[in-house]
Amino acid sequence: ETGVTQTPRHLVMGMTNKKSLKCEQHLGHNAMYWYKQSAKKPLELMFVYNFKEQTENNSVPSRFSPECPNSSHLFLHLHTLQPEDSALYLCASSPNLGRRSYEQYFGPGTRLTVT
Amino acid sequence: AQSVTQPDIHITVSEGASLELRCNYSYGATPYLFWYVQSPGQGLQLLLKYFSGDTLVQGIKGFEAEFKRSQSSFNLRKPSVHWSDAAEYFCAVGERPSNTGKLIFGQGTTLQVKP
Numbered sequence: 001e002t003g004v005t006q007t008p009r010h011l012v013m014g015m016t017n018k019k020s021l022k023c024e025q026h027l028g029h030n031a032m033y034w035y036k037q038s039a040k041k042p043l044e045l046m047f048v049y050n051f052k053e054q055t056e057n058n059s060v061p062s063r064f065s066p067e068c069p070n071s072s073h074l075f076l077h078l079h080t081l082q083p084e085d086s087a088l089y090l091c092a093s094s095p096n097l098g099r100r101s102y103e104q105y106f107g108p109g110t111r112l113t114v115t
Numbered sequence: 116a117q118s119v120t121q122p123d124i125h126i127t128v129s130e131g132a133s134l135e136l137r138c139n140y141s142y143g144a145t146p147y148l149f150w151y152v153q154s155p156g157q158g159l160q161l162l163l164k165y166f167s168g169d170t171l172v173q174g175i176k177g178f179e180a181e182f183k184r185s186q187s188s189f190n191l192r193k194p195s196v197h198w199s200d201a202a203e204y205f206c207a208v209g210e211r212p213s214n215t216g217k218l219i220f221g222q223g224t225t226l227q228v229k230p
């Protein structure tokens with residue numbers, strides 16, 4: 001039990017659909033992250049939020065839209081995705097305390113398939 | 116720019132044998148270094164970390180890693196592997212000096228354990 005939950009665990013969507021991924025952390029952290037994990041590629045950081053404010057957008061296409069209403073919840077809104085967006089999307093959280101920000105706790109991920 | 120290389124994509128060891136997973140990084144100053152493990156169907160879990168000081172660091176599950184500045188390496192070791200250690204292992208460097216929590220991951224090494 002890592003204290004970070006993600007729903008749904010699996011999602012299949014068409015290219016014209018709109019869906020959202022949800023992440024919730026119960027660790028009292030103030031920083032939250034979205035990562036994309038594709039086969040045969042390193043984990044890619046997508047977005048970083050500190051105290052609900054976005055501090056990093058790693059050149060992510062606008063068809064991915066994050067939302068962080070509070071320090072415990074993080075969403076990733078998806079619309080008009082492409083098949084190459086199929087991947088495992090991981091959420092993580094960490095203390096917002098200097099180098100401790102690198103000590104991240106990950107959820108189990110949402111396996112997304114775009115058809 | 117900082118980068119991480121894990122030269123071995125796949126390693127197989129016998130249960131009870133010793134293990135060493137290689138990691139090389141690229142960064143001009145002292146890096147922040149991490150090893151994470153991902154078991155099938157799960158998110159990543161932090162095994163150990165290096166910020167400064169003693170170059171041999173101990174982690175969870177009996178793992179250790181040694182920082183060698185002269186070789187730009189941070190190899191992960193375990194003296195006796197258990198079948199439950201079968202997983203994917205990721206080396207990462209924390210982007211500095213910003214301390215924003217941005218982790219740069221290697222491509223990962225998949226560990227298979229033979230009975």
